[in-house]
Amino acid sequence: MDESKVTREAAHEAPALLPPVDVVEDAEGITLYADLPGVPKDRLDVQVEADTLTISGEMDVAMPQGMAATHAEVSLPRYRRSFTLSKELDAEKLSAELKNGVLKLRIGKAAHAQPRKVQIKVA
Amino acid sequence: MDVSLFPRDMFAELDRLQRQMQQAFEFSPSIRGFARGGFPALNVGSTPQSVEIYAYVPGVDPASIEVNLERGVLTISGERASGLAGLGPKDTVHIEERFAGKFRRVVTLSDDLDAQAVEARCKDGLLHISIQRKAAAQPRRISIQ
Numbered sequence: 001m002d003e004s005k006v007t008r009e010a011a012h013e014a015p016a017l018l019p020p021v022d023v024v025e026d027a028e029g030i031t032l033y034a035d036l037p038g039v040p041k042d043r044l045d046v047q048v049e050a051d052t053l054t055i056s057g058e059m060d061v062a063m064p065q066g067m068a069a070t071h072a073e074v075s076l077p078r079y080r081r082s083f084t085l086s087k088e089l090d091a092e093k094l095s096a097e098l099k100n101g102v103l104k105l106r107i108g109k110a111a112h113a114q115p116r117k118v119q120i121k122v123a
Numbered sequence: 124m125d126v127s128l129f130p131r132d133m134f135a136e137l138d139r140l141q142r143q144m145q146q147a148f149e150f151s152p153s154i155r156g157f158a159r160g161g162f163p164a165l166n167v168g169s170t171p172q173s174v175e176i177y178a179y180v181p182g183v184d185p186a187s188i189e190v191n192l193e194r195g196v197l198t199i200s201g202e203r204a205s206g207l208a209g210l211g212p213k214d215t216v217h218i219e220e221r222f223a224g225k226f227r228r229v230v231t232l233s234d235d236l237d238a239q240a241v242e243a244r245c246k247d248g249l250l251h252i253s254i255q256r257k258a259a260a261q262p263r264r265i266s267i268q
Contacts, residue, residue, distance in 0.1 A: 018134055020220035020221045020222070021218055021220055021221065022206050022207055022216070022218060022219050022220065022221050023216070023217040023218040024207060024210065024214055024215065024216050024217070025214065025215045025217060026211060026213065026214045026215075027213060030217075033182075033206040033221060035179075035181040035182065035221055035222075035248070036181065036248070037163075037179040037180065037181040037247065037248035037249045038179065038247055038248065038249040039247055040246075040247050059249070060247070061177065061249065061251075062251070063168065063175070064170055064173070064175060064253075065170075066170050066171070067168040067169065067170050067175055068168060068169055068170070069166065069167070069168045070167050070168060070169050071165065071166065071167040072166045072167075073164040073165055073166060074164050074166050074177070074179055098247075099182075100180075100181060100182055100183065100184070100185070100247070100248045101179075101180070101181030101182065101247045101248015101249060102181045102182040102206075102248065
């Protein structure tokens with residue numbers, strides 16, 4: 001059995017927070033913004049498998065030794081969220097940018113799916 | 124329980140349901156709103172020497188966040204610009220869940236804190252504020268003669 005697959009599945013089982021997102025579509029593609037505070041670049045994972053886009057990230061929070069939590073609104077150290085991509089989106093045209101804990105993901109549309117103006121002929 | 128006419132997103136629906144449940148079970152909802160679910164989300168911890176506050180402020184320029192500590196009351200305020208500003212007329216917003224606008228959160232901390240020994244760092248949208256306790260308030264072991 002492939003070991004990396006096992007660890008990935010194990011990570012998939014772990015409970016995670018659902019990050020809030022904004023999704024905007026324009027003529028050339030879709031832009032997704034996700035709030036992932038506390039996740040450094042090297043712990044962010046963006047994956048496209050078949051038509052499923054999965055964003056996951058692990059927080060890197062430095063806590064002093066012997067700290068006792070007195071109030072917690074963020075109770076899990078990881079985020080995960082999946083989306084189903086439609087056919088006209090081209091996973092090859094994917095770019096990601098992480099800044100101040102916000103992921104900006106741009107997915108382009110396949111050339112054939114970009115809008116064309118249909119000429120109407122008057123008979 | 125009412126159901127929205129056009130359920131767009133199952134998670135948004137669940138979120139709304141959860142809020143409704145919270146409202147039904149909360150004994151005396153505060154006029155300042157729910158303690159949870161505000162922006163930024165806060166985690167607070169304490170050690171014998173300090174109080175540690177973690178504020179989750181994604182997408183906010185660290186230089187624009189205002190942090191004040193006055194007589195044991197910590198205020199974190201600022202403004203987060205909407206990611207959806209500057210949309211073209213043909214652009215479509217499919218999901219809109221992220222917080223936008225001005226924010227302000229006030230936390231009452233214990234009064235044994237030293238307002239001069241505050242350290243604030245911001246990394247990856249996570250603001251970590253560490254406030255030392257006054258030396259006199261720190262636990263000391265008393266030796267018995």
